[in-house]
Amino acid sequence: MALNALTPEFAAFLAAHLPEGTIREAEPRHLADPRGRWTGQAGPVALPRSVEEVASIVAACASASVGIVPWGGGTGLVGGQLMANGPLPLVLSLERMNRVRDIFPEENMLVAEAGCTLQQVQDAAAAAGRLFPLTLASQGSCTIGGNLATNAGGVNVIRYGNARSLCLGLEAVLADGTIWRGLTRLRKDNAGYDLRDLLIGAEGTLGVITAAALILHPRPAQNAAALIAVPHPTAALTLLSIAQEQLPGMVSAFELISGMSLQFLAETLPEVRQPFAEPSPWLVLVDLGLPERLEAEQALIRLYETGAAKGLALDAILAQNETQRAQFWTLRENIPTANRRIGAVSSHDISLPLSEIPAFIPAAQKALGDIAPFRVNCFGHLGDGNLHFNVFPPKGGHKDDHADQREAVKRLVHDMVASLGGSVAAEHGVGRFKTADITRYADPGKLAAMRAVKAALDPAGILNPGAVLAG
Template identity: 55%
Template sequence: MSLNSADTAFANLLTEHLPEGSVSQTEPRYLEEPRGRYNGRDTFLVRPETVEQVSRVVCLAARERVGVVPYGGGTGLVGGQVSSEGPLPLLLSLERMNSVRAMYPAENVLICEAGTILADVQSAAESVDRLFPLSLASEGSARIGGNLATNAGGTAVLRYGNTRDLCLGLEAVLPDGQIWHGLKRLRKDNTGYDLRHLLIGSEGTLGIITAATLKLSPRPAVSGTAIFVVPSPEAALSLLAVARDRLGEMVSGFELISGQGLRFLKEVLPDIRQPFETTPEWSVLIEVGLVVGMDPQAALTGVFEEAAEQGFALDGVIAQSAQQADDFWSVREHIPEANKRVGAVISSDVSVPLGHIPEFISVGKQLIAEAGSFRINCFGHLGDGNLHYNIFALPGEKASDHADKRAQLQCIVHDLADRLGGSISAEHGIGRLKVDDLQRYGDPAKLSAMRAIKSALDPMGIMNPGAVLKITC
């Protein structure tokens, strides 16, 4: 069924049913996305303050057959929040729904609205001596509704899981305007299909998340951070095994850093303090959160000594203060910014089984070399198999010089990840960027089921049209 554009008549209709100031023309910041791959079009923006107002908007959109694009913090990297084709959709921002509704520290539970900024959720948890462990580079602007809609990952997945694993319940508006009141605080609720997990990761194509019941954790009594130099990705995996054998689930972060990434930092962000005078080709950032009575210095020293005896670690620095730990993390967290300043030919977000990571890195390097002369910055969340595999032009060249090879290079990376039993989208979702990739690499039975679900819940196709699944006439 074809959609209609969000025109002035539709905006006037919304204005009749919503408080003054709820509807406006979009500002430029709502029409951009971090990588600059998509440009939105001037349309109407609605900023509701309650779930009932969201319901009214969706009911009217369904009645008038107008597409709705949910907007969180605008930090998504696959174009899910920006529509550049088809009839003009309505942009629906959750930014005014940003309250923490309730906290139950004895239950390790927090309930907040979808427009709450992730850093504010973390602060609210800290105020009751609890931890909300989702941690992203964009946590100062990303909103929890978008984190849930994309099932965001981040640096602590190894210990705490993806956003999906941190959610107990949802409140959401479905495509027909119905409000689903699912904000239960239960760990066990075995009453049929789990709509919570269906909506998480659906990127706004099956409904609009308006609030969530989130799972908190006790704060670690003490924490420790270190950077160890390793001779290879294979050794990094062996180091991970040593760390987990010694410390179990107390290993909360394990990040692989390539020498190319550190050289980019020196080139474009020289003020970022690096721990080694000579840039190592491979290093690992490790963070541990320990229980009462444990010494993080001793724990990390023990990991290093055992790994060094077996040749898995060559050098290392253990943070001696909170500031030094922050400096270590600053190195890791500024690598994406350095990549952006250098300018990538392609950027990939893939995952492969842990045992295949060394093969993926070595074979990928060979295949890219056969396609041309490039620099590769491969880094990421080694503990959960998620690698950010980015390809750059040589010094003196520009990324645009290789525009004709982008599709070929992306295909090389995705084909290899798929062949090794991996995924072409580990933590950033499908959005609009990877719709064709999903068609190419997705399991046919899964895609058929996804289309059936979309058709059943959103028969008019008004929810984030063009995202995740191809629009079919």
Template identity: 60%
Template sequence: MTNLDHLKRLLPAAAFREDTARYLEEPRGRWQGQARAVVAPGSVDEVSNLLKTCNELGIPVVPYSGGTGLVGGQIVEDGPAPVLLSLERMKAVREFDAEAGTLTVEAGAILQEVHAIAQAEGWIFPLTLASQGSARIGGLLATNAGGVNVIRYGNARDLVLGVEAVLADGTIVNTLSPLRKNNMGYDLRHLLIGSEGTLGVITAASLRLFPKPRETGAALMTVPSPVAALRLLRLAHDMIGEGISAFELIGRTGFDFLSEVGPEVRQPFEEVPEWCCLIDLGLASGSCADALESLFIQAFEEGLVMDGVVAQSEQQRAEFWAIRELIPEANRRIGSVSSHDISVPVARIPDFIAQAPGRLSNINAFRINCFGHLGDGNLHYNVFPQKGKSRSDHEHERDAVKSCVHDLAHELGGSVSAEHGIGRLKVGDLERYGDPGKLAAMRAIKAALDPKNILNPGAVLRAEGL
């Protein structure tokens, strides 16, 4: 009996996917995956049985969520073909406490559907990102996703009260309690969140909900420089406080790309600004439009803004956000030489933006699309070919470009992986820039929880280093 036959005797026929091609594609087209089987268990017990058997047989297992990851965490190109463990069938709502504001869902639940469930009862689950229509809770927690609302609500790990997960040997760990205070031993929740499926497979989570703001609003304000944007952020904190849900920095190239290749959006300014900030509010009382208009007046007097548009409706607010959310699609259509998900201390963002172009010019002439979450120091700093050229013309320079950007982020006290994770793409970067003591502890934890290295081998940590 082959290993695959063994698995088919173990799990129902409904768990096996016939068309596996879509599970092996990587969003940026840089890798092509492989799998001996794609299996979608329907319960935590089925996940447990699958992992126990694969561990006994030495079969590698790669957890698969929405497939939207950008660092190759869900793609295995080389080595033994793994079993892809998809969470797509595990999407039930297990419990919803509308009084306490907690929602327990299985890992296959799609983020956008979680939003709808919470909002129907007057709550919000604030994790918000461009791929929310396909991203699943399990993958979002496995990568400790960030998104646009981190400035107010924190990363994914800050939004989770407990998890259910299955370890490599099939052991089920259940910490789904909705308790806000629980100091009974090590907090495995935070160990598993962000581990990218290398320590266990998250199968369910108790999510922390927040009251739905009575009013929301947004504004786009043009600023003369990133330094001014940073001062505008401080002024917004002083004037509005915790009502700021998002504070995004957008560079001119983002608008140019949208005009050049689409998707088509409504341009809010007659003249495209070099820099602008998208500010989003959610208030329990008072008027968002009034707060934003007052902010603009004060900022204008201080020379921090030159122009601005305050949304007069939810439709206009959505149009502002469409600009920000469609920039990654425009980037994809252009085709980057190298894309970077970096963070630096908020105060050092202007230094990074000022220094990076000069360093890159020593390699070649590029177009740069810099945008991101100014409020939490996370920039998407993407490098593109000049018009008339393609990324294939610069493929030989890709590693040099990446090292240039990552070296500068590290020098400024930052991180080369702000919200996308390590996956397989950044394993070398983790070794290069990571703290040696932390790496040693990570390897020890991996060896203790997954001694046969069957869980997502090659992601986060090199297999040969374990």
């Protein structure tokens, strides 16, 4: 079914039926891709302040067969939040639905509207003596609605799971304007199909999330972090396994950092202090959250010494205080900044079965070498099997020199990942940039079921047209 372009008349109709200021011209931020590849079409944005307003907007768009692009914080990396072409859609920003509606510290949960930033949710939890563990570099601007729509990951997935694992229930508007009021405070509820998890990760194509019941955790009594130099990814994986045995349930993050990451930081951000005097081929950043009775520093020393005795750990720096722990994380979080400054030929958000990782990294690098002498910066969330395997021009080169190799690079990496049982959309989602990958790599049975579900829940195809499943 063909969608209609949004007309000035329809925008005027919406404006007349909603409170003043709800329908406006979209600002550049509503149309931008953080990596600058695509730009959304200029047009109106709706800024509703209640689920009822969202419902009336969606119902009107359904009647008029006008597409809707839900918009959270605009930080998505796969183009899920913008339509560069096709019939002009309505951008539906949740930014004015930004209240924490309720908090129940004794139940370890809170209810937040979709437009709350992740930072705001973290702060509300902290103010109640609790932890909302989802942690992303973009937490100051990304929203919890977007986090859930994309099932965001980040650095604490190894301990607390991804966004899906932190959600009890949703309030959402379905494609015909029906409101689903599912903001449950229940930990267990098997009354029917799991609509929550179907909407989570659907990137706004099956419903518009307007609020969420979120799971909080106790704050660990103490945190401790170390940077450990390791000889190769296999050592990092074995060290992770030792850490999880020595400290079950206490490893909050276990990040792999390549020597290339440090080199890129040195090239582009010389003010970021290099941790070790000798360059290390690989690092891990391990972060622990511990109960009060455990000796944090001893636990890390023990981990390092166990690793060193087995040749798994070359050197280590223990954070002596919170400031130094923050410095370790600054190092980690500056890697994407350095990458942007170097300029990637192709970036890949992949996941692999854990034990396939050590062989994959050199094999993919070697195969890429047959195309050009690329530099690979591989880093990511080792405990989740989730790597950012990003391919850069040789030193001194520019990504534009390799524009015609980009597709071959992506194909090579993605084909290899798929052949090992991996995913080419691990934590950033599918958006519009990866819909062809889904068609190429998804199980045909799953793809057919996805199409059937989309047709059933959004028969006119108005919700985020072209995202996840291309038309």
